[in-house]
Amino acid sequence: MKAFVALSMCLVLFTCNALVSNALDTITTNQSIQDGESLISAGETFELGFFSRGDPPKRYLGIWYKKITTMTIVWVANRVAPLADASGTLRVTTHGSLVLLDGNGSDTWLSNAPIPVRNPVAQLLDSGNLVVRDAEGSDPNNFLWQSFDYPTDTLQAGMKIGWNRTSGFNRYLKSWKSIDDPSPGNFTFQLDPNGYPQLLLKQGSDIKFRTGPWNGLRFSGTPYLNTNPYYRYEFVLNEEEMYYRYVLLNRSVTSRLTLTTNGIIQRFAWIDRTQGWMLYITSPIDQCDNYASCGAYASCRVDTSPVCRCLKGFVPRFSQELDMLDWSNGCVRRNPLDCEKDIFVKYSWLKLPDTRSSWFNESMNLQECEVVCMKKCSCMAYSNLDIRNGGSGCLLWFSELVDIRGYSNYGQDLYIRMAVSESALLPSHHKKHKLVMGLAVFFGSVFLILVLTIRLLQCKKKKMKLPEAKWDSFESGDNCEKPKEDLELPLFDxxxxxxxxxxxxxxxxxxxxxxxxxxxxxxxxxxxxxxxxxxxxxxxxxxxxxxxxxxxxxxxxxxxxxxxxxxxxxxxxxxxxFMPNGSLDSFLFDPMQRKRLDWSTRFNIIKGIARGLLYLHQDSRLRIIHRDVKASNVLLDYEMNPKISDFGLAKSFTGNETQANTNRVVGTYGYMSPEYALDGVFSTKSDVFSYGVLVLEIVSGKRNRGFHHPDHRHNLLGHAWRLFTEGRSMKLLDKLVENSCSTSEALRSIHIGLLCVQRCPNDRPSMSTVVMMLGSDIELPLPKEPGFFIERNLLQESTSQSQPNEMTMTVLSAR
The missing domain is CATH 3.30.200.20 (Phosphorylase Kinase; domain 1)
Incomplete structure (x- = not known):
């Protein structure tokens, strides 16, 4: 009897030690995690366990968000050694290592433990960090091992990307091979330690994107990394470490940064209301983010055509290549350098060049920086290291200046070494030069005054000048304030x-x-x-x-x-x-002309309109809402490239404005968003809705307004929604482009169009997200029901057809 009781107690103890409840966040050397069991962090934020991917399915040990309904993996242990079946077991060894065993008891994955301890335990922290530590201590500096040191494709809050300069240990992101294969892909995102550190996105050994150097607030090429109440961005560079990370200031926010399988860096935030991940930062975002796309000594700007321009004082290296829009060889100095006589010319609003061949000093000021650079003939440029508090520190370049990007209202100053013969590029240089410039300004001013006087007399004679009363006669309403600045526009007689x-x-x-x-x-x-x-x-x-x-x-x-x-x-x-091909609607809705719009042309138009709206909403000097995006307001140039026109109804926002109300609703039926047409509320999301309508029209070759189908009475949006929910979206495609169509691009365009026309403005993506979605193959969220998803009343339909462009509404002034 005593032997039986003893045996029973042993079995109970063994069972308690061998199995782990889902409520536990820690295991000891006497416990294990078997396939089907899991660890859950104390705050139930993260879960560690086994999951399947691939065909046939393979088993992986990983960490994911516990409370988020969409399973989102943030870390994988055995990404290079998957298990063939559900027989895996995770243990902590007495030496302080984590070991993953297969069904035969063989090691398939093993962590290292550099310092053995007496009583090691493994714990899943609420940050999503899996750590091995001594049971008696929880100091992060004394962890034996942590998953944060071995990221996969996701950067979590508090995780570092960078180097331990003492041991040479490097932490970096490595993409999955595919959506269903967590094994290491071909893309990496890591901190490059050469010169002044900067983050590089690489495909194999080729650089695809570069953030630029840290300037005290953000990386030089990432204007979207602004201070906010949710995150703090940190860049640390000292004798022991160099790394970048972000720290959550509000624990209610769930955010992650992921390197996708196709080499796109994306930052997401989880939205409880929609139960989905919202994408709000992506890199690279446009062609100017592609590394060195314009070559040396050239600046890339998406708001110019061509996007590449030589910096002032430089000329194309091979002019014949520019006829083919090939800027890979960049630019060269117009005049050669002469070390002792060289000058430095200031260039502003730039993403600083590649810093892998740079030198820096944190204690110097800008004047000392110039002296050092002048003494070294191989020094090509200098800049402040830190832009805060008026600027400090010194950054010098000792090679060709590549991967420069220009901005209209963001960027840094760069001082480039130039020949003294380029002194005309300077505002002043030496006393003699200042005197010459002063005289030139004086005589130029006299000449300008004389010209303006003659011009004013001509204007008065010909009545060319617009009377003040004419400006003041504008009816009250949106944007009717008198202009506060001169018109930057030539006057034609x-x-x-x-x-x-x-x-x-x-x-x-x-x-x-x-x-x-x-x-x-x-x-x-x-x-x-x-x-x-x-x-x-x-x-x-x-x-x-x-x-x-x-x-x-x-x-x-x-x-x-x-x-x-x-x-x-x-x-x-x-x-x-002049736009020789006229408006998009003259092609899209004409039975004969529509044949000229093959699929590649249509998809190029869809992407071009998106880039134009992104510029209006985000990158222009004014944040502009167009308010009348439609096919007839898109013009086509010689090469069928789209250009948005007609800004008569546009409205600008300033500061932190995001939406406004109006008593004067203007626009075009069929393109107006529900909140604008019914309540007069407009925002950038109003343009997004109109863009979504336009995308569906381009894909189908049919107008939204006046659309008819024998099976139902919905407009084009309702028809597209029905086809999407039935899995028959390709039925929306214009039959004229079936042979030239890319199925994936067409389905993606329809999906994005439906995301843009969702009823609630908050559900619609921003134009930056739209541009990113069009240029990548990331998974798209499911759209919700579109606005105006109602079937027409036949009597109303008949009435509306008799007056296609007007409807009687108290607050509406339709076009």
Whole structure:
């Protein structure tokens, strides 16, 4: 009997030690985790256990979010040695190592424990860090081993990317091989220790993207890393370590940074309300983020065409290559250097060049930095290391300057070594040069005053100047304040425009819109122009004319139409660059012309419009809501590249504004978002809705408004939604592009279009997210029901068809 009791107690003790309850976050050397069991962190934030991936399925030990419904893996132990079946066991050895055993008891994965301890335990922390420590201590500095030192594809809050400079240990992200294969892929994201450290995204040994050096606030090439109440970004560089990490300031926020299988860096935040991950940062974001895309001594800007330009004082290395838009060989100095006589020219608003061949000193000031660089003939440029508090520290470059990016309202100053013959690029240089410049300014000012006086007299004589009363006569409403700054736009006289258009001949008339007629013209220098005339009986007025002048004159982007000038004499005229292929709707909805829009052209148009809207919403000098995105307001150049036009209804936001209300709802039916059409509330998400409608129209070749289908009475949005929910989205595709179509691009475009037209503005993606989704193959969230997802009443439908562009609403002024 005693023997039986003793045996029973032994069995109970063995069972308690061998098995782990799901409520435990720690195991000892006497315990284990078997497939089907798990560890859960104390706050139930993370879970460690076994999961399957691949076909046939393979078993992996990993960590994922416990409370998040979408299983999101953040770390994998045995990514290079998966288990063939569900027989895996995780143990802690008496030497302080973690070991993963297969069904035969063989080691498939083993952690290292450099310092043996008496009583080791393994614990899953609420940060998602799996650690091995002494049972008697919890000091992070004394961990024997931690998963945070061995990241896979995800950077979690508190995890470091970087080097231990004493031991040479390197922490970096390595992508999964595929969505279903956690084994190491071909992309890495790591801190490069050469020169002044910077984060590099690599595909194998090739650099794909570079963040630029840390400037005290963020990396030079990551303007989106702004201070906020949720995160603190840290960059540490001392004798022992160099690393980057982010720290959560609000524990209620769940965020992760992931390196995707196709080499895209994405930061997500979990949104409880939608039960989904929201993507809000991605890199690279556009072609200017591609490493060294413009070569040496050239700056890349997405708001110019071409995007690559030689810095001032430099010329293309091989001009013939530029005819083929090949900038890989970059630029060279216009005049050779002469070490002792060289000068330094300041270039502003830049992402600083590649720093792998740089030298730095944290204690120097900018003047001392210039002295050191001047003494070393091989020093090509210098800059401040830290931009805070007026700037400090010294950063020197000793090789060609590559991977430079220009910004319109962000960036740093870079001082580049130039030949003394380039002194004209300086604001002043030496006393003699200052005197020459002073005299030049003086005489230039006199000449300018003389020219302006003559011009004003001419304007007064010809009544070219727009009277103040004319500006003041704008009706009250959105954007009706008197302009606070001068128009940055050339004035054309009426005679010049009339001669260019053959006196506004009907033979030169291109069409007519809500603003008025549009004419083609040719200036005396041969430049083709399009002239938009404000009609006296136009539904739009001086308000829209002023909007167009104020906004478009400040916008420069390859996917926005360029306003060349205006005329404000007897007629109000806007002069644009000529778009030979006219508007998108003249192709898209014409049975014959639509044949010219093959799939590659349509997809290029979809992406181009997205880039243009992203510039308006995020990168332009003003945050602009277009408010009338539609097919007829997209013009096509010689190569069928899209350019957004017609900013008469646009509205700008300043500061932290994100949305506004209006009593004057304007726009086009079929493209207006529900919150704008019904309540007058507009934001960037209003443009996103219109863009989504346009995407579905481009894919299908059908208009949203007036769409009819024999099986139902939905508009195009409802039809697309029905097909999507039934898994038949390809039925939406225009039959004319079936043979030229990329199925994956078409399905992705439809999916993104439906995400953009979701009823709730908060559910719609931003344009930066749209651009990223169009340029990658990341998994997309499921869209919710679109706005205006209702079936038409036949009587209302009949009435609306009789007046296709107008509807009686108290607050509506439709076009």
């Amino acid at each position: 009426l005679f010049t425009v009339a001669r260019a258009t053959d006196n506004f001949s009907t033979d030169n008339k291109l069409g007519e819109g809500g603003f008025g007629p549009v004419y083609k013209g040719v200036l005396r220098d041969g430049q083709e122009i399009a002239v938009k005339m404000l009609s006296r009986n136009s539904r739009q007025g001086l308000h829209e004319f002023k909007n167009e002048v104020l906004y478009v004159s400040k916008l420069q982007h390859r996917n926005l139409v360029k306003l060349l000038g205006c005329c404000i004499e007897e007629e109000n005229l806007l002069i644009y660059e």
